[in-house]
Amino acid sequence: MAHLALDAQRIARARTSAAHIARQVFDDMSRRTTTTVERATLRLMGIDGVDENAVPLPNRVVEHLQAQGLLASGAATAVAAAMAEHSLSAQAVAQAVAAGQLTLERARDDTAARSHAKALASQMCEHIAAQRAERSARISRCGEARTPWLYLIVATGNIYEDIKQARAAAQQGADIVAVIRSTGQSLLDYVPFGATTEGFGGTYATQENFRLMRAALDEVGSQMNRYIRLTNYCSGLCMPEIAAMGAMERLDMMLNDSMYGIIFRDINMQRTFIDQFFSRMVNGYAGIIINTGEDNYLTTADAFDAAHTVLASQLINEQFAYLSGLTPDLMGLGHAFEINPNLENGFLWELAHAQLVRQVFPEAALKYMPPTKHMTGNIFRGHVQDALFNMASTLTSQNIHLLGMMTEAIHTPFIQDRFLSIENARYVFHTMRDLHGEIEFKSGGLIETRAQTVLAETEALLAEVQRIGLPTAISRGQFAEIARQPDGGKGLDGVLSKADDYYNPFPELMLSGA
Amino acid sequence: MQEKTPEQWIKPYGDTQDDGRVQLSFTLPVALDDNSKEAARRLALAMGLTEPAVSHAADMGQGFSFYIVYGQCQHRVDLSTIQVAKPEFEVLDKDAVDARIAQRIGRKLVVIGACIETDAHTVGIDAIMNMKGYNGHKGLESYHQIRAINMGAQVDCEDLVVRAIEEQADVILVSQVVTQKNIHLDNLTRLTDILEAEGLRDKIILVVGGPRISHELAKELGYDAGFGPGSYAEKVASFAVDEWLKRHPAAALPQPAH
Numbered sequence: 148m149a150h151l152a153l154d155a156q157r158i159a160r161a162r163t164s165a166a167h168i169a170r171q172v173f174d175d176m177s178r179r180t181t182t183t184v185e186r187a188t189l190r191l192m193g194i195d196g197v198d199e200n201a202v203p204l205p206n207r208v209v210e211h212l213q214a215q216g217l218l219a220s221g222a223a224t225a226v227a228a229a230m231a232e233h234s235l236s237a238q239a240v241a242q243a244v245a246a247g248q249l250t251l252e253r254a255r256d257d258t259a260a261r262s263h264a265k266a267l268a269s270q271m272c273e274h275i276a277a278q279r280a281e282r283s284a285r286i287s288r289c290g291e292a293r294t295p296w297l298y299l300i301v302a303t304g305n306i307y308e309d310i311k312q313a314r315a316a317a318q319q320g321a322d323i324v325a326v327i328r329s330t331g332q333s334l335l336d337y338v339p340f341g342a343t344t345e346g347f348g349g350t351y352a353t354q355e356n357f358r359l360m361r362a363a364l365d366e367v368g369s370q371m372n373r374y375i376r377l378t379n380y381c382s383g384l385c386m387p388e389i390a391a392m393g394a395m396e397r398l399d400m401m402l403n404d405s406m407y408g409i410i411f412r413d414i415n416m417q418r419t420f421i422d423q424f425f426s427r428m429v430n431g432y433a434g435i436i437i438n439t440g441e442d443n444y445l446t447t448a449d450a451f452d453a454a455h456t457v458l459a460s461q462l463i464n465e466q467f468a469y470l471s472g473l474t475p476d477l478m479g480l481g482h483a484f485e486i487n488p489n490l491e492n493g494f495l496w497e498l499a500h501a502q503l504v505r506q507v508f509p510e511a512a513l514k515y516m517p518p519t520k521h522m523t524g525n526i527f528r529g530h531v532q533d534a535l536f537n538m539a540s541t542l543t544s545q546n547i548h549l550l551g552m553m554t555e556a557i558h559t560p561f562i563q564d565r566f567l568s569i570e571n572a573r574y575v576f577h578t579m580r581d582l583h584g585e586i587e588f589k590s591g592g593l594i595e596t597r598a599q600t601v602l603a604e605t606e607a608l609l610a611e612v613q614r615i616g617l618p619t620a621i622s623r624g625q626f627a628e629i630a631r632q633p634d635g636g637k638g639l640d641g642v643l644s645k646a647d648d649y650y651n652p653f654p655e656l657m658l659s660g661a
Numbered sequence: 662m663q664e665k666t667p668e669q670w671i672k673p674y675g676d677t678q679d680d681g682r683v684q685l686s687f688t689l690p691v692a693l694d695d696n697s698k699e700a701a702r703r704l705a706l707a708m709g710l711t712e713p714a715v716s717h718a719a720d721m722g723q724g725f726s727f728y729i730v731y732g733q734c735q736h737r738v739d740l741s742t743i744q745v746a747k748p749e750f751e752v753l754d755k756d757a758v759d760a761r762i763a764q765r766i767g768r769k770l771v772v773i774g775a776c777i778e779t780d781a782h783t784v785g786i787d788a789i790m791n792m793k794g795y796n797g798h799k800g801l802e803s804y805h806q807i808r809a810i811n812m813g814a815q816v817d818c819e820d821l822v823v824r825a826i827e828e829q830a831d832v833i834l835v836s837q838v839v840t841q842k843n844i845h846l847d848n849l850t851r852l853t854d855i856l857e858a859e860g861l862r863d864k865i866i867l868v869v870g871g872p873r874i875s876h877e878l879a880k881e882l883g884y885d886a887g888f889g890p891g892s893y894a895e896k897v898a899s900f901a902v903d904e905w906l907k908r909h910p911a912a913a914l915p916q917p918a919h
Contacts (some may be wrong), residue, residue, distance in 0.1 A: 311723065316720030331779040334815055347779050347844050411783075413813060447787055519782055524872070524890060556872060556890075563688045563727045565717070622885070628791065639838070 149542060149583050151502055151598045152590060157606050158507055161462055164609035168617050169405075169466035176420045178442035180649065184425045185222040185334070187210050187387035188651055190394075191238040191271045191429075192223065192264070195354065197340045204241040206337050206386070208251075209246050215251060219646035227264035228254035237267065261650050264487065268652035271395075272432070279434040282374075285365075289372045290509035293324045295515070295540050295548035297572055298378070302327035302559045304346030306356045311351030312562055315369045315376045321571045323400065323547065325378035326360060333383025333412050334637060338392065348559060352379050352389055357396040376400055377439070381426050382408055384418070384638050390426035393459040394433035400479065400547075401430050405467045406460065407440035409621060410629050411447075415636035416618055425653075428472035432657040434505040437473065438547065439464040444627040450485035450520075451493075454500050455484050455604035456626050459506065462609060463617070465508065465547050472658045477511035479547050483516035484536040488528075492593065494535060499597035501543040502588070507602075515540050517551025529553035537575035542583050548572065672737040680733040683710065688727050693720035701728040709735055722837065746877045748886045750903035755799055758898045762806035765912050766905060769808045772801055772898075773825050774834040775816035778848040782838035783814050785870055789834065789894045798893035807898065818852045822859060830865060832901045837871040845873065854881040866904050884897060 186205035196204050208226065212218040217225050228242045231253055243249035254260035299321040301309045306326075313324040319450060329346030334340075342359060343351040357379065364375040381389045386408075393401055405423045408414035413615035430437050441457040441464075448456065461480040468478050482504050485492040504513060518532045533551035540548050550568040552560045560568075588594045612620040624630035675682025685705070691697050698718050705713030710732025716857050717729040742875050753761065774790040777782055788795035790811040801809035812821060812829060825833055835852060837845035849869060856862040859885040862883075869879050870888040879887020906912060 313722035315721055315725055329779075331815060411814065413815075446784055447791070449793055561688065562721065562725055563686065566721045566727055569695070628793070 149544075149586050149588065150500060151506060151588050153503070153506055153598065157602055160601070161459075161606040161609050162466075163305040164606070164613040165459070165462035165466045166469075167613050168463055168609065169470060172420050172617050173383050173424065173467070173470050173581065176417060176424065177416065178645055179421055180219075180221070180643055180645050180651070181387075181418055181638075181643070182209050182213070182218070183385050183422055184387045184651075185212070185218060186385075187391040187425060187429070188653060189222050189226065189237070189241070190388055190391045191653060192226065192267050193271070194226075195238065195340075196241075201340065202245075203337050203340055204238075204245055205246040210240050212251060217251060217253060218646050219643055220253070221645070221650045222259040223264040223268070223652055224254050224257060224650050225251045227254070227258040227267065228256075230267075231259065231263050248472055252568050257650075258649060261652070264402045264650070265652040265656070268545050270655075275394045275429075275433050278394070279432075281484075282399065282434060282457060285368075286374045289368070289374055294371065294544070294546045295576065296322035296376070296546060297569060298325060298514075298547050298549045299565055299569070300325045300327050300549075300560070302349040304329065304348075304350055305344040306342055306350050306359055306456050307487045309345065309350050310360060312527060312565070313360060314363055314367045316565050316569070317373075318371065319363060319566055320573055321375065321550075321565075321569065322373070323376040323378055324360070324364060325400070325402075326350050326352070326356070328380045332415075333380070333408065336384045336638065336641065338388050354392040354396060357392055357398060361396050361398070376436075378402070381430065381437075382440075383412060383537055384414060384422075384641070385407075386419075386422040386426040387429065390429035390433075390435075393435060394429050397433075398435060400436045400438055401426075402440065403427060403430060403437040404440035404481075405464050406621065406626060407443060409636065410627050411440075411443055411632050413631065413636045415639040415642065416621060416631060417642050418636075418638040421642065423467065424471055427468060427473060428657050429584060431468070431471050431473040431477060434477065436477045436479045436512050436547075437468065438479040438514045439481045441481045441610055442485070442514075445483050445485035446520045447627040447629060450483070450487070451490065453627070454496075454601045455608055457500070458504065458601060458605040459608045459612070460626060461504065461508065461530060462605070463612075465511070475508070476512055478508070478511045479514040480504070480508055480511050480515060481514045484518050484539055484551075485516075485520050488518075488521050488532060494539070495594050497535075497539050498595055499594045500601065500616040501545065503598040503601055504520050504592070505543050505545070512546040514547040514549065515545040516549050517555075518549075519523075519555050522551075522553075522555035524556050526553040527556075529555060530567070530571065534571055534575055536581065537572045541576050541579050542586070543593075663785045666741040668896070669740040670737045671740050673734050677729070679737075681711075681737075682731065683734050684729065684731050686729045688725055688729070690725055691727035692724050693718055697726050701730060704747075705730045705732045708732075711735055717724050720824070722903060730887065746880065748876055748900050748903075750900050752896050753899045753902075755804060755895055755898075758805040758895060758902055759804055761902050765808075766902070766909075767912070769806055770832065770901065770905065771808045771810070771828050771830045772832040772901065773810045773812065773828060773830045774801075774813045774835055774836070775812040776838070777816055777818055777821060777852060779844060780815065780837055780848065783836070785838050785872075786811060786813075786836035789836075789870065789892075789897055794894055796893070798896050801898060804894075804898060818848075818855050821852070822855050822861070825861070825865065826859075831905060832866040832868060834868045834870065834897065837869065837874065845871065849882050849884070865902055868901065870897070 189205045327349035330348040368375040376399035378400035381403040530553040713732035791800040794800035874887045
């Protein structure tokens, strides 16, 4: 396997800094919860559906608890108490609250309410564990796909059209299908309900859409004797709820970054840190591979100059993931092939960066993103750029390979764009299958020296972030050159301090049982 | 009387003048067989191509097939009759823009940029606004005489207008990249409506950019200028300065030195 000489001590020091950074944020944030964490908790207790105005019932119940001044104690106990007192299901409690027929109160017997909530939570955990087992069984029946896995996006806005395209993509050789969300969903403070046929630049993430696409991919996968992984977006203002829905419906991957929403969607930092912890915990328990979003840094900042911010962010994402109970094989740490094609030796630097990440995270399911920023509308040149990206991916043994589209920067992909992209990647991967085992990087050469430089810069950046703390670092624009303030951004109104009697049954069940 | 420009008829060139050779590729929503290949050829004929030939055809599964077709275009156009609308101004480099603002405007030009409403793709606005710029062309943040405020992605039109009032903006620059079902047109119209309603439309230089934006489209939507792909920061800045000076004729001459 291709190998660069890297200073192991330096990697260890960088990792230690990242662990301190993540731990400090985790300790600060563990005293708080958010409206969407509580809504996710209710979803996991069995509450779903919408009222007559299409407002989701989890939102109605959480708003009700806020109005009653009970949310700081956690939504689980108040709902569990009402269930026991009135002999109702969680769903029936939610419907009664939404209809104005039931007012939730503080549990009279807190211990009994907690144990009732925990019993309900255990049922859901069993369902999710069964889904995880189902995935493993399906994969062991047909065998795991060879890496790099081909990852394709569908984004028609209409789930039924998405299914057509996803089935075609799977048949052409895609290992992973991601359904891009409607642009703007990340800023909705609720999750839409039911099957949807209207979206912009993508399709709404709803539990029903998850279920429909899962069934379609299982069916086409069975026909081809392959397991097709399904991906969605666990980001934005409803991260924990999307995670809950994905866990219930056996999604396999979720975009889930600790900082992406803060930097690129101007979502409040406290909200994001709290939400990402809970959502990651659910993902980890469900065996869902998270995909982090470092590739996005390089669409804003320069891919050469900012290479160390990618590695630093990956190390931070890794430590946050450990805190949420994820194992390395579930960490799809992201990076990208985004160096300006006009830069002399740019391909060497791409190889250096990709191989560096490979060696720093030998067990992670690395996610490698194709060129986007320097795609121009010249589809012919774009196809060549994608071929070089494919080559870098196989040479550095990446795991999750998001296929580049030659029509990037023109439109959401046509069905033939995906077809040609898969043909390109399969050709390159096949013809170079074992090349990575045949090449060695020249000791002290350009590629090795570049990787060492980026590693040294990463160590220095993480030491600085550890000194000032992650919120301050973000407020100074140290990632992606975008500055965000701790009390700025969207969704801060959904952050609240936990009361002394706060209770949520899921952390103890999910963090111990994963 | 204006002198008539000589006609200049053109058509695609393959390897011989006026051979009209073109290539196209498309998908048909049927599985590949001999009939579908013939259908692809006839489609090309119906498009007006003579001697169409399917050079490549592949089945894509799920009842779709892909075709690459070559043929000869019969049409031609007279280039001499074409006059594309574009903003008329001199494109200056960064230093010249800074110098002109310092000399003629005498204070910093305030430019606010954003991707509005549903659009989350900041590549375009970042390329124009951010310090680093794009492809070696520095962004407006690097201009000494421009105060550049990049509000980023998914900015509500109302928020953008509020900020423009607070900052006493001279220029609003919006980017629309991702579009499906032409939602970018609704977004762009919404902004002009709000500016009209606030009585600000005439006070602000309103510019839009994006891969599907032309100057002509921008004018139709009520914008002062539109910039398509390949427009760098200095071009946008040059337009803004030129437009500002047109609206403030008193400043159009260099200020005497004190």
